[in-house]
């Protein structure tokens with residue numbers, strides 16, 4: 327899909343109040359939970375992802391409880407798409423004051439087994455897209471003297487996990503990018519933080535039951551949404567970060583451990599080293 331398009335009409339512009347939010351990767355999982363949470367705090371929220379029907383569902387769930395949501399169906403990996411997403415959000419809702427980068431792609435494999443196209447795809451979605459989105463919103467945030475950029479990183483980007491491939495590298499790099507954004511913009515009222523989750527039960531991650539881990543030991547997308555909302559509630563004088571790790575309490579549900587086990591079990595089943603990929 328090329329150009330952005332509101333999938334079900336433009337809502338009214340948000341009145342003064344909580345800042346307009348743009349959530350990249352809002353069609354499911356962590357991004358959808360964050361979008362609902364920010365809408366519940368009063369933000370008008372632009373929802374970005376490729377799956378139009380899923381975006382509409384999230385938007386509907388927000389509107390049902392009185393919130394404002396603008397679904398924007400587009401592929402952020404396409405040239406120019408991040409800029410179009412921001413332009414459409416600002417045209418429909420007003421200046422973006424909170425950017426949440428949750429869109430992600432994963433393809434697990436050792437370096438020697440990683441195909442170039444998979445490497446590039448992960449770097450594009452997990453690192454370049456957050457850079458392009460941030461570059462688009464930062465001038466306005468600096469001018470207004472306020473703004474938040476929250477990146478959903480990963481525990482796997484904090485450690486060297488064999489087999490984490492382009493995913494681990496892209497997450498490690500986006501952690502640094504977020505820190506850099508914070509450092510360059512802190513005197514302009516803009517704060518940037520990475521929230522780096524461990525294993526969260528979503529469509530992107532391995533199913534806990536497949537790896538013999540009880541569901542309740544794995545994080546829920548809501549846990550990450552709560553963390554993001556907590557961050558945004560901090561007073562302007564307060565900076566948290568540059569990175570907040572949110573891990574399951576149980577060590578066997580820790581991100582690195584789970585990923586190693588997932589790769590091993592994929593190989594045992596003959597599924598090959600790259601059994602997991604976000605489409």
Ligand SMILES: NC(=O)c1ccc[n+]([C@@H]2O[C@H](COP(=O)([O-])OP(=O)(O)OC[C@H]3O[C@@H](n4cnc5c(N)ncnc54)[C@H](OP(=O)(O)O)[C@@H]3O)[C@@H](O)[C@H]2O)c1
Pocket residue numbers: 350351352353354355356357374375376377378380400401402403427428429430431451478479480481522523524525526527528529530531547604605
């Ligand atoms: N689940 C975990 O255990 C875990 C742990 C650590 C970090 N994370 C990170 O959390 C973030 C969210 O993942 P999730 O676990 O919530 O899985 P998810 O439900 O699969 O969410 C991924 C989101 O990224 C969007 N996306 C992917 N490619 C896109 C593209 N080209 N253009 C636009 N949107 C795109 C997807 O939307 P469409 O498919 O509609 O495009 C979806 O909304 C990711 O960055 C992931 O790396 C997850």
